[in-house]
Amino acid sequence: MPPPKVVLASRSPQRRAILAALGLDLEVADPAIEELTEGDPHELVLDNARWKAAAVAASAKPGTVVIGGDTEVVVDGRVLGQPRDEAEARSHLELLSGRDHEVLGGLALLGGGEPRDGVETSIVTFRELEPPLLDAYLASGEWEGRSGSYAIQGLGSALVAAVRGDVSNVIGLPVGLLLRLAPELFGSG
Numbered sequence: 001m002p003p004p005k006v007v008l009a010s011r012s013p014q015r016r017a018i019l020a021a022l023g024l025d026l027e028v029a030d031p032a033i034e035e036l037t038e039g040d041p042h043e044l045v046l047d048n049a050r051w052k053a054a055a056v057a058a059s060a061k062p063g064t065v066v067i068g069g070d071t072e073v074v075v076d077g078r079v080l081g082q083p084r085d086e087a088e089a090r091s092h093l094e095l096l097s098g099r100d101h102e103v104l105g106g107l108a109l110l111g112g113g114e115p116r117d118g119v120e121t122s123i124v125t126f127r128e129l130e131p132p133l134l135d136a137y138l139a140s141g142e143w144e145g146r147s148g149s150y151a152i153q154g155l156g157s158a159l160v161a162a163v164r165g166d167v168s169n170v171i172g173l174p175v176g177l178l179l180r181l182a183p184e185l186f187g188s189g
Helices: 013-021 041-057 086-096 131-140 155-159 167-171 175-181
Strands: 005-009 026-029 064-075 100-110 116-126 160-164
Touching (some): 041 100, 086 131, 100 175, 116 175, 167 175
Antiparallel strands (some): 116 160
């Protein structure tokens, strides 16, 4: 039996690219929800993922699996979120400089049986960000629309000294968690 069709309830090009690279039969739908930005970080990413999936599942075709996802950068128990402007991006990056932080990835799946969800945690260590590197990164604009003000898969990789855990989680979709939650998407289960 072929794997079910997947609908990604997300505007994230990173999530779309990861799922496409996995060879899934994929559609993308904008969940058009207002994401939560405050609260317990683990509950926040899980609730946002659940609401995205639910917003799209109502109009999904039978037999599809809807995947909602959310990614947040957390330092000192505080969710950094996406920066409003370059000044806030600089503040985020200066806060992360030379330190460890958590990247939380929430996934929620609807369709194909009972609802399934979970949270993956990766620990990212930033190198000390010297002014030339920080200024170059901010000038690149890559920080725009990025939780924690960076993207590890681009120029932002120069900011990172180490990752403990699933690097795909840091990019935007925890593949290991997806495999555990929905093995049927990959021909097993």
